[in-house]
Amino acid sequence: MSIRLSVLDQSPIPAGGTPADALTATLDLARTVDRLGYHRYWVAEHHGSPSFAGTAPEVLVATLLAHTQRLRVGSGGVLLPRYEPAKPAEVFRVLAALHPDRVDLGIGRAGGPADRFPQQVAELLGHLGDPAQDYPGYVPPPVWLLGAGTRSAALAAELGTHFAFAHFFNPGLGVGALDTFRVGPAGADRTRAALAVRTIVADTEADASELGSAYLLWRSRKDLGFDEPFPDRARTRTHRWTGAERERAGHNARALLTGTPERVRAGLDELADRHGVDELVVNTFTHDPADRERSYRLLAEVYGTVEAAGTPLRGAA
Structure with a gap:
């Protein structure tokens, strides 16, 4: 089975660094994986968190499109309950017109009351499908519904969108959710x-x-109410773990795959086969951007995805 590798970047803020440092690292990483043969690059939306710098995915998407050549670039995702559906539709229509066949619109249900979410998704699809008289040759960007359970999968199946399951949120629900989507x-x-x-x-x-x-130290403390920038190795080595932190770390380790390239590839291949997917959207957290870039580089090398820089990448959305 041929696996396509993609990236989900949440622009983590390193301890001792700034949001600007995190956003610069996002831009640098996108340029790198563009040369390494990754298929798409998604940026997340978070608000009010000292852990993440990506509060405006549409701004990051526009910037990354302008600084890469091959990647599909998109949101992973826009928090639709925060907006009237027409607004993200209009933004991504412009992006798709400026960068044909390179834009993805990923949407999520977090960020506000979820009771209108199915209606909001339907409205957004309607706005994307409107005739685009101002944009000759415009093709609507593909819409990806991002979810961690069967409700989002069922909605994606009903409305005919793409679907990405967040294994790192709920690893035990992925097979069922993707089976639901395939209906x-x-x-x-x-x-x-x-x-x-x-x-x-x-x-x-x-x-x-x-x-x-x-990563597990940061995630376990976040679960316990300590929302902090990402710790460096020195702090991790000297940290005295509490019982509650160790319990959360054990829980979160179920959805984290670490190791050498060969070991990680074996684990990822098994996940892809079990879930029946050909594409893995890889999310990696490290304090030092060089470690994160190295992780994506090693993964690309073991999968043999490295391609000539500047070669246009088109095809499946």
């Missing part, structure tokens, strides 16, 4: 489904384990 006509096309996974790849098992411990 709809869109689900028959494997290119319309993806699995979002959290990995850290390093040259040695010891290095990967240390980087993984830093």
Whole structure:
């Protein structure tokens, strides 16, 4: 089975750094994975968090499109309950007109009351489908519904959108959610489904384990109400873990795959086969952007995705 590799970037803020540092690292990483043969690059939307710098995915998407050549670039995702559906539709119509066949519109249900979410998605699709008289040759960007359960999968199947399951949120629900999505006509096309996974790849098992411990420390403390920038290795080495932190770390480790390239590839191949997907959207957290870039580079090399820089990438959305 041929696997397409993509990126989900949440623009994590490193301890001792600034949101501007995080956004610069996002731009640098997008340029790197563009050369490494990754298929798409999604940026997230978070608000009011000292952990994440990406509060305006549409701004980041426009910037990344202007600084890359091959990647599909999109949101992972716009928090639709925060907006009237016409607004993100109009924004992404403009982006798709300026960058044909390179834009994805990913949407999520978080960020506000979810009771109108199905109606909002339907309204957004309607706005995207309106005749675009101002944009000759305009083709609507594909819409990806992002979810961590069967309700989002069922809605994607009903409305005919693409669907990406967040394995790193609810690893136990992925198979059922993707099976639910495949009930709809869109689900028959494997290119319309993806699995979002959290990995850290390093040259040695010891290095990967240390980087993984830093992630688990950050995630466990966040779960317990301590929303903080991402810790460096030194803090992780000296941190005295509480019982509650260790319990949360054990829980979160179920959805984190770390190790050398060969070990991580074996795990990812098994996940892709079990979930019936051909695309993995990889999310990696490290304090040092160089470690994160190295992780994506090693993964690309073990999958053999590295292609010539500047070669246009077109095809399946």
